[in-house]
Amino acid sequence: MPAYIHGFGAHLPARIVTNTDIADRIGKTADWIEKACGIRERRWTEPEISVADLAVAAAQNCIENIGQQEIGLIIVASGSAPGGFPGPATEVALKLGCAAVPAIDLPMASAGSLFGMVMASQMCQQYRDILVIGAEKMSSVLQVGGAPDPNTEILFGDGAGAVLISSRPGRWRILDSALHSDAIFRDRLSFDWHSPLKMDGLTVILQASRKLPAVIEEVLTRQNIVTTDVAAFLMHQANQNLLIRVAKTLGVGEDRFYLNIAKYGNTSSASMLIAAAEWAESNPHPSSPIVFAAFGAGFHWGALVAGDDTALG
Amino acid sequence: MSDPNQIQRLRRVVQQFTKDPLPADSEESLFESGLLDSFALPDLISALEQEFSIKIPDRDLNPRKFDSIARMEEYLKQHAG
Numbered sequence: 254m255p256a257y258i259h260g261f262g263a264h265l266p267a268r269i270v271t272n273t274d275i276a277d278r279i280g281k282t283a284d285w286i287e288k289a290c291g292i293r294e295r296r297w298t299e300p301e302i303s304v305a306d307l308a309v310a311a312a313q314n315c316i317e318n319i320g321q322q323e324i325g326l327i328i329v330a331s332g333s334a335p336g337g338f339p340g341p342a343t344e345v346a347l348k349l350g351c352a353a354v355p356a357i358d359l360p361m362a363s364a365g366s367l368f369g370m371v372m373a374s375q376m377c378q379q380y381r382d383i384l385v386i387g388a389e390k391m392s393s394v395l396q397v398g399g400a401p402d403p404n405t406e407i408l409f410g411d412g413a414g415a416v417l418i419s420s421r422p423g424r425w426r427i428l429d430s431a432l433h434s435d436a437i438f439r440d441r442l443s444f445d446w447h448s449p450l451k452m453d454g455l456t457v458i459l460q461a462s463r464k465l466p467a468v469i470e471e472v473l474t475r476q477n478i479v480t481t482d483v484a485a486f487l488m489h490q491a492n493q494n495l496l497i498r499v500a501k502t503l504g505v506g507e508d509r510f511y512l513n514i515a516k517y518g519n520t521s522s523a524s525m526l527i528a529a530a531e532w533a534e535s536n537p538h539p540s541s542p543i544v545f546a547a548f549g550a551g552f553h554w555g556a557l558v559a560g561d562d563t564a565l566g
Numbered sequence: 567m568s569d570p571n572q573i574q575r576l577r578r579v580v581q582q583f584t585k586d587p588l589p590a591d592s593e594e595s596l597f598e599s600g601l602l603d604s605f606a607l608p609d610l611i612s613a614l615e616q617e618f619s620i621k622i623p624d625r626d627l628n629p630r631k632f633d634s635i636a637r638m639e640e641y642l643k644q645h646a647g
Contacts (some may be wrong), residue, residue, distance in 0.1 A: 392637075435624075435625075437625060453629075454604055455597065455604050455607065455629040456627075456628065458604040458607070458608070458627055459604070459607050459608055459611070459629060460624065460627060460629050462608035463611075463624055464624065465606065465630065494605055495605075498605060498608070542587065
């Protein structure tokens with residue numbers, strides 16, 4: 254049974270934190286930060302705003318964009334939600350006015366929203382309209398521990414993105430997807446609220462540089478789609494240099510990759526859906542097929558390809 | 567890898583990706599010395615695979631295994647024919 258993407262939503266906090274704002278604190282220059290990761294600024298929310306608050310705002314934006322009223326299931330991906338239970342999903346459901354709707358927490362950073370989309374594409378036959386949200390308050394993660402680590406302090410931002418996936422026909426039909434994990438690398442990018450975020454950047458970049466092109470090729474090959482026919486690559490915005498490298502490996506122009514990391518930083522599991530929401534807003538009549546892909550802590554990675562039924566014939 | 571020809575081939579491949587001449591000390595870390603950065607490493611791995619006709623599995627993609635000329639020599643000694 255087919256699954257369809259109906260539309261996206263996003264929410265970014267208003268507070269802009271520039272490279273100049275953090276340069277002195279980490280002993281680097283603003284130019285060094287931009288050269289290292291392609292980020293010029295990021296958004297950090299106010300302390301009283303929660304992951305669930307960010308998720309609700311993105312969900313409301315998605316619902317407004319689509320005009321959808323019925324929600325059959327909610328999936329909230331976040332690697333920065335506070336520990337303990339219940340997670341933010343039920344709070345999101347309550348604040349959206351659907352307290353009795355099943356709500357699933359997906360405690361996954363980075364690739365969380367991609368995994369949520371794939372889960373939704375399988376579950377929508379039973380639950381019909383599924384709202385998948387990626388929401389992150391990475392600024393609170395950065396406050397755990399001692400002196401700021403320049404390698405992580407420069408990267409992360411706050412925000413949330415959302416997508417509605419349904420069994421009802423919609424804008425894009427989900428054609429295929431692939432998910433992978435390799436627990437051997439689980440300690441190479443980790444965070445537990447007791448000590449600072451740990452990131453082995455060399456290993457992350459090295460693994461992502463190989464695995465992202467491979468998983469994208471995996472789903473495209475199964476669907477007999479060549480990379481140059483893909484209209485847009487909507488990726489987890491981990492690192493601009495990494496995404497440019499993935500484009501080069503796939504043999505497609507950088508212009509096919511929607512990039513917004515320069516203004517929002519890496520918003521972990523939220524970033525792919527924020528990028529999708531902005532891309533959809535700036536492309537009222539978008540081409541297809543489109544590819545979603547993410548790689549991150551776990552390591553978890555995957556890709557999903559969706560196409561316009563009419564365009565694909 | 568004790569074949570001088572192979573060592574020469576290795577150094578020639580690595581040199582394509584470093585900003586400055588390779589250090590005389592083959593144990594010196596190419597990352598700590600700033601000769602290699604994180605984005606040069608994936609290209610270097612691909613070039614090693616091509617030059618030595620091997621497939622380096624993702625599980626072996628640990629930067630420490632490719633941190634110096636000596637470590638690359640050791641890896642290729644075990645895996646290249």
